[in-house]
Amino acid sequence: MPKRTDIHSVLIIGAGPIIIGQACEFDYSGTQACKALREEGYRVILINSNPATIMTDPEFADRTYIEPVTPEAVEKIIIREQEEMHRLGATGKLVLLPTLGGQTALNTAMKLHHAGTLERLNVEMIGAKADAIEKGENRQVFKELMLSIGLDVPISGTAHTLDEARAVAERIGRYPLIIRPAYTLGGTGGGIGYNREEFEEIAKRGIDLSPVSEILVEESLLGWKEFEMEVMRDCADNCVIICSIENFDPMGVHTGDSITVAPIQTLTDKEFQIMRDQSFAVIRAVGVETGGSNIQFGVSPETGRMVIIEMNPRVSRSSALASKATGFPIAKIAAKLAVGYLLDELRNDITRKTPASFEPTIDYVVTKIPRFAFEKFPQADPTLTTQMKSVGEAMAIGRTFKESLQKCLRSLEIGRSGLGGDGKAWRIGTDFIGDRDTFPRDLITQKLSVPNAERIFFIRHALRAGFSIEEIYTLSKIDRWFLVQIQELVTFEETLAASVN
């Protein structure tokens, strides 16, 4: 199927200001989309309030509006541009591509849809239709949909008031409970309630922060393994997995704050293929017609029970990572699929000969580690939860997990050359502990059991202090496979240290 000829101009909504939970990854995806659509001869119109982005450089769009990313501004732009197109004598129409500017763009487009603006102005959404976005984004609708196609989900319920929240908590019957507000960026306002008091505090805050005053209260999957799949679909229903991702940090930490690894390391092919089948079932049921989606899974380490956590019916943070990890330009291809191309009509940018309808297979390991800046936010609680707190991330490629982990830790630019053994003292609060000194057991226990930015280093400290893999696993629920990899690095550090002495 060739590209659509009934389209003249494509309006792309950018992600607006950079905030925690939504950073430059959407500048990357938006820029890719602008380039891809202009390459096809479409007139590209861009709105983004953030001038410190690459996409707003003059050469990327035919017309760039530096305006607040609001439904009102977008509506004015649509009217103005439709008049302009009329003046130009354009035969095609103006369409809106809302899936490349993160949650901000998606929410803005949905507001325009709900207000009837898009219908009134005869503007089609491409990439994902409003009802698909609704199904993917509304947690209760999504959950019902998953159950209706036979997929497993955590037990949960929605609430709009504190009383409703209490009723759901009673039905689930045990703490901790996860609270997720609807339609907020990076899970803002969410959290984990370990007891009634905490639960009610977070629930109240979540209801206040949600633009639709709605929260989801959910069975806790703390300690479960977390996985992600990056899926692409074209309008002929061809589906491919671009990248599979395993989270180093188990469930309970926002995926943006988790150390993540591509590809998946600890699933058998049987389990992996079920996850692949389920990913396709999700994207088809939600009805994302073209482009990329990100689907998150929780897996019980004891029974293998696999539950769907959520899906993003748009290019996401993980898409940017998956693009670099595999060489498959997700945002660019998503933009081309949105205007009607099929995967097998597009070229694979790496081989330049074969089509884009394939699944990247890699012979290396990719590790992503989030970068935190708690020193700049002294009031913030440094415990990692379902609300994203990282301000950036680093990614590294290695032929082994150990190599990619060490490179990535160095790339964080926090002054360390890896897991440790670089001779630099460790700052713990106001105290300093020598690089090769033994850390106190109670501090290690606390830092392993409560997710925090330094936990990766405390696995080293624990191993050097004589903790066994089983003890560390019990405290952190980080998969033993990762722990043993770190143990190998620590053992090597000791070998090196011994050879110096």
Added chain:
Amino acid sequence: MINAILALEDGSVFHGQGFGAQASVTGEVCFNTSMTGYQEILTDPSYKGQIVTMTYPLIGNYGVNDQDAESWRAHCAGFVIRELSPVVSSWRADHSLAEYLQHYGIPGIQGVDTRALTKKLRVGGALSGCLSTEGLSESDALERARAWGGMTGRNYVAEVTHKEPFLWDQNENQSAAFALTQKSGETHQRMIRQPLPPADISIVAYDFGIKYNILRCLRQKGFNVRVVPAETSAAEVLSYKPAGVFLSNGPGDPATLGGIVREVKTLVDYGLPIFGICLGHQILAQAFGGKTFKLKFGHRGGNQPVKDLESGRVEITSQNHGFAVDADSLPPDVSVNRINLNDRTVEGLRHRSKPIFCVQYHPEAAPGPHDSTPLFEEFRQLILSTSKRG
């Protein structure tokens, strides 16, 4: 740590650490790009005579288990990897990979720069090699690699086929698809493992080195399958009065199987519905009068895009073949209905007037994607429509 060595006929030598069995073996060194599924690969009889290199560097992470074997044992000659996991992490694991290989007498080598090795194989094509974990010298290993002589002209089918006919899974305890437990705690939805349908269509499956998952998939579609040895005559097959015939995957050079091709030609002429996979597809092509040739580098992995020319759909497929069917050698009554989008080689054939179709790839997956599973249902529908007509 045991010193191990891998020598290739072109003179290159890789050193590493041995695991699995202590042994010295020769075979064709090939590479597989699947990132999961090493146990299924090791136990696929099609790898008989091959020293398999995994391009994904971290292997053994989830161990091996008693459910994921694709035959009664591991078959490949040797196993080459970058790094063996020192720990097994899976609720499904029963053994470590090293224990498993040792049990079947197969040597493994780790610590090899598998990327450098793969690049060599991609440039020069598959090479003869010698893998030793018992202290063979470089010169001895090179000599053995060069003396082996290559895959062309080798018939391994006789070694991996079952020696006697048997009925597959009469107890119905081996054919259910792998499923995960579900417990959403909700009253309106609870996934239940699909029960097997009645086995109401009897077919004969030629075993050239058949993978168990093919048999599982056939049973799941209601076939009662009689598995017969590779050298079974057409007359014997017809004596079972099957509603259709299945031709399996298998190892070695398809051009060495003249006797089998003759029997299959008899079945083709007889007009029975036939479905072939991999080697079975290559045998059918020869029975139609076509030829096969050795690919410079085979297709081995789980991400090969195949286009169905009839529907326009693209399937991501699991593949494992070093030979392919020459499209120009085929008679006009056979159409090429599927092609590989990477190198445009033949991936599927359909007979224009007889109820026969075949594919070069593996719809049974194991390991690999499930995109092509509907082909087993297509075989069932083909048999049903043929018997209605007949």
